Structures are given as structure tokens and as C-alpha cells.
Amino acid sequence: MDFSFGAEDEELRARARAWLTGHLVGPYAQAVGLGGPGSEHEGVGARRDWERELGRGGWIGQGWQEEGYGNRRLSLTGQVVWAEEYAALRAPARVGHIGENLLAPTLIAYGSREQKDRHLPAIARGEELWCQGYSEPGAGSDLAGVRTTAVRDGADGLLRVTGQKIWTSLAREADWCFVLARTEAGSRRHRGLSFLLVRMDQPGRVEVRPIRQMSGTAEFNEVFFDGAVAQEVVGGEGNGWAVAMGLLALERGVSTLVQQIGFAAELERVVKAYAASGAPDPVLRERLVRQWAELRTMRWNALRTLGGAAGDPGAPSVAKLLWGGWHRRLGELAVQVRGAAASAGPGLWAQGDPYELGLDEEQRLFLFTRADTIYGGSDEIQRNIIAERVLGLPKEPR
Incomplete structure (x- = not known):
């Protein structure tokens, strides 16, 4: 090509x-x-x-x-x-x-x-921001386990949402949240779900709690809905699973290429640290070369997918498996290149707040990338999708 x-x-x-x-x-x-x-x-x-x-x-x-x-x-x-x-x-x-x-x-x-x-x-216009209300405690990669409910109010006929979402990025900044909730009483798994649009500024009915991480930051949040009004239903009540899956298929597109540019900058920083170490290690050198080659391959695969394989149901899962594992290995390399200094270093254990670490870029990269093969759909889920929807293998017994 x-x-x-x-x-x-x-x-x-x-x-x-x-x-x-x-x-x-x-x-x-x-x-x-x-x-x-x-x-x-x-x-x-x-x-x-x-x-x-x-x-x-x-x-x-x-x-x-x-x-x-x-x-x-x-x-x-x-x-x-x-x-x-x-x-x-x-x-x-x-x-x-x-x-x-x-x-x-x-x-x-x-x-x-x-x-x-x-x-x-x-x-x-860049005027209204959104967050995603999918994951819940006990329903992360297995999204069909959603327990948040939305019930019609007998007085005004409005759908009122009750439940908890977790790992919600930008929830404190968002004006709206699209929420996957169960609108059919007694329904299980993929049935009875609806895709709802919910305003975040509903005092007493929507509460956002930041999730504090050991890095001291709180980019993720818990969101609690207590009778919050759902202004709109997308795709009709009970069709939420099809809408939600359609959305996830859109998640890995051009943005994958943007992500890879950031990866290239991180790899360049690790390579420079290796070159400055003054102690060449042939094993680390070979791994760095492999990381570079794999990044180039990911780029070509992303361009190929965008150019004609976008309808392949396994393409998003392949992309996630590729970059998730690659980025985690880069995090490991970043601290291995640093050697013993990576386990301590200036300010690693910050004074004051016991939950805040004074991390440098390589240490933060290592810790953050441990989650890359979990969030956004774990590797296990991605492999199941490829096995069942692409290769036609039998589904796992439940």
C-alpha cells in the first residue's frame, strides 16, 4: 500500500x-x-x-x-x-x-x-463538553453487567437515573454525560438497556467524586446519579446495547495515529536516556530497536485500517491490543534504562501528603502504563471479541 x-x-x-x-x-x-x-x-x-x-x-x-x-x-x-x-x-x-x-x-x-x-x-463550537457513563463497579470491561437504572416517573413521565458510574474522565468539567442504563425492569445482560443523555448540572441528583491516585492526581471520577433526569434517549428505549457498541467501534480511528505521535516522543526520550547512560547494554538496545519497529508497524496498520478495513469488527480490538502492550513495555523500558535510580530518585517520596509521589516523567510513564492493557477494554475482552466475532470460535460458557 x-x-x-x-x-x-x-x-x-x-x-x-x-x-x-x-x-x-x-x-x-x-x-x-x-x-x-x-x-x-x-x-x-x-x-x-x-x-x-x-x-x-x-x-x-x-x-x-x-x-x-x-x-x-x-x-x-x-x-x-x-x-x-x-x-x-x-x-x-x-x-x-x-x-x-x-x-x-x-x-x-x-x-x-x-x-x-x-x-x-x-x-x-467547543461550548459543551461531554463525559462517558459506561463503566460501573463490577461492570467495566464486561459492560453488559450494567446495574444503573432509569425509571419513568409516574408524575411527570421523565426517565430518572439512579446508580453509579466509575473511571469517568473529565466528569468535573463536562456539561453532559451519555449514560448506559437499564430501563427495563428485570432485564439481564444486553437486553433492556438504553443510551441516555443526562445533564451534569443537577444539584443533589448528580454528584462527582474524584478518585485520588498515588501520583497525587485525580483524572478519573466516580459519578453518582440519584433520580437525575435523562433529557433524551438515543436510538429508542431498549436499544442501548446496539448504540453503545456502535459508539465503541468509533473509539479507535484517527485518534490512534495522534496517540502514536505522543508514543514516538516518549520513545525518543527513553532512547536519549539510554544513549546518555554511558553503559551500553545490548539487550536493552535490542528492545529499544524492537519498540521503534513495532511503533512503525502500528502506524502502518492504523493507516491500513482507516483506508479500507474500518468495517472489520476486529480492527478496533487489534489496535487496542497492539498499543496497550507496546506502551506498557515502553514504561518498563523507561525505568530499566535508568537502572537503580528509577526506584528512588529525587522527590520520589514527596514530603507532606503520604499519597503523593514526586514522580519524574519516566517513573510516571511506568506507573501509568501498567493500566494500558486494562482500561478501555482489557486485553482479555479484546481477544474474546476477535475470537468470537472474527474467527467464529465458540463463545465462552457463562
């Missing part, structure tokens, strides 16, 4: 780079490099303003199948070009990516015209 970009794409690359360079100034310059997995607490205010700046430039919603909502549509390769330039310039991590890349395409596929007209313009 030809993985090069055409003249039109390179022209777009120049325009995108010029726009980003011209707008990453003033307060936005201070937010360069802030945010992202493990660092969502950084510069939230500036990043929210930056979201509106992107909206004014028409850069939100490039991949939507519909236009006319204030978004500019780009070809698939154009989206890749924009994403690569955005990552290369270390523009602030997006606080609106859940609304743009998950909720919006789901509304386009399953929502009503009224729902699209209500929500897509606000997302395209």
Missing part, C-alpha cells in the same frame, strides 16, 4: 501548521503540552478556552458524516494530516474529544434530527 500523502494533503498540512502556530500564543502557549492521559488535571481552564478557539476556526467535527453544524469536513487523509500537525506542535490535549469523536458520530448514526440539531452545533 502507498502510505504517502498527496499534494492536496500537504497543502492542508501547511495551512494547519500555520493556523496552529498563529493561535498557540498568549495563554494558549502556556497550555502547550498540557493534558492527556495521566495529566487531565493540567490547565483545564485554558484548554476549555482553547476548545472554543478550535470551534471558531471550524476545526471541530472534521470527520462527521454530516456538515452544516459549524464544522469543516475533511477527507480521511486530511483528518490524519491535521491530527499529526496538532500532535507534533504539542497543542493542548482536547477536553472536547469525547463529545466530538464519540457522542457526535453516535448521534449522526442513531440520533433524531432534533438531537443532532440540538447537540452538534454546541460541540462544534
Whole structure:
């Protein structure tokens, strides 16, 4: 396959780079490099303003199948070009990516015209932020175990949501949450679920509690719903599983390539640390070369998938298995290259708060990447999907 970009794409690359360079100034310059997995607490205010700046430039919603909502549509390769330039310039991590890349395409596929007209313009302007209400205690990778319920109120006929969600990124910043809840009493597993849109600003009915991590940060949250009103149902009551699975199929697309640019920067930092160590180790060197080769392979696989294999039900799972394992191995390499110094180092055990570690970049990379093969669908779940939906193997007995 030809993985090069055409003249039109390179022209777009120049325009995108010029726009980003011209707008990453003033307060936005201070937010360069802030945010992202493990660092969502950084510069939230500036990043929210930056979201509106992107909206004014028409850069939100490039991949939507519909236009006319204030978004500019780009070809698939154009989206890749924009994403690569955005990552290369270390523009602030997006606080609106859940609304743009998950909720919006789901509304386009399953929502009503009224729902699209209500929500897509606000997302395209960068004005309304979303979070995802899927995982629960006891229902993480096994999403069919959802126990949060939504019951029609006899007085006003509104759906009222009660239950708990966990590991919810950006819940404190979000204006809305899309929630998978059980709307059919007595239903089990995939049946009786609905995909609901719930406003977060319902005092006394929606409570967000940060989950404190040993790094001292709290990018994840618990969300408690106590009779919260669900304003809308997407795809009809009882069809939530199909909508939820449709959304997850959208989760690994162009964003995979953006992620890999960040991975390349992390790998470069580890390679420089190895070169500066002054004690060449042929085993570590071979592993670093393997990491580089695997990263290149992941890029080609992502481009191949975007170019024609997007309908493959196993493609998202393959991508998750590839990057999750790769990133965890990089975290291990980062501390092994450092040697004994990685287990201590200046400020590892910070003074004051006993739960806060004074971590440097390599130590944080190692600890955070331990979760890469678990969150977003564990490796075991991804292998089951490939086995059952692609290879046609028998399902696991339950």
C-alpha cells in the first residue's frame, strides 16, 4: 500500500501548521503540552478556552458524516494530516474529544434530527463538553453487567437515573454525560438497556467524586446519579446495547495515529536516556530497536485500517491490543534504562501528603502504563471479541 500523502494533503498540512502556530500564543502557549492521559488535571481552564478557539476556526467535527453544524469536513487523509500537525506542535490535549469523536458520530448514526440539531452545533463550537457513563463497579470491561437504572416517573413521565458510574474522565468539567442504563425492569445482560443523555448540572441528583491516585492526581471520577433526569434517549428505549457498541467501534480511528505521535516522543526520550547512560547494554538496545519497529508497524496498520478495513469488527480490538502492550513495555523500558535510580530518585517520596509521589516523567510513564492493557477494554475482552466475532470460535460458557 502507498502510505504517502498527496499534494492536496500537504497543502492542508501547511495551512494547519500555520493556523496552529498563529493561535498557540498568549495563554494558549502556556497550555502547550498540557493534558492527556495521566495529566487531565493540567490547565483545564485554558484548554476549555482553547476548545472554543478550535470551534471558531471550524476545526471541530472534521470527520462527521454530516456538515452544516459549524464544522469543516475533511477527507480521511486530511483528518490524519491535521491530527499529526496538532500532535507534533504539542497543542493542548482536547477536553472536547469525547463529545466530538464519540457522542457526535453516535448521534449522526442513531440520533433524531432534533438531537443532532440540538447537540452538534454546541460541540462544534467547543461550548459543551461531554463525559462517558459506561463503566460501573463490577461492570467495566464486561459492560453488559450494567446495574444503573432509569425509571419513568409516574408524575411527570421523565426517565430518572439512579446508580453509579466509575473511571469517568473529565466528569468535573463536562456539561453532559451519555449514560448506559437499564430501563427495563428485570432485564439481564444486553437486553433492556438504553443510551441516555443526562445533564451534569443537577444539584443533589448528580454528584462527582474524584478518585485520588498515588501520583497525587485525580483524572478519573466516580459519578453518582440519584433520580437525575435523562433529557433524551438515543436510538429508542431498549436499544442501548446496539448504540453503545456502535459508539465503541468509533473509539479507535484517527485518534490512534495522534496517540502514536505522543508514543514516538516518549520513545525518543527513553532512547536519549539510554544513549546518555554511558553503559551500553545490548539487550536493552535490542528492545529499544524492537519498540521503534513495532511503533512503525502500528502506524502502518492504523493507516491500513482507516483506508479500507474500518468495517472489520476486529480492527478496533487489534489496535487496542497492539498499543496497550507496546506502551506498557515502553514504561518498563523507561525505568530499566535508568537502572537503580528509577526506584528512588529525587522527590520520589514527596514530603507532606503520604499519597503523593514526586514522580519524574519516566517513573510516571511506568506507573501509568501498567493500566494500558486494562482500561478501555482489557486485553482479555479484546481477544474474546476477535475470537468470537472474527474467527467464529465458540463463545465462552457463562
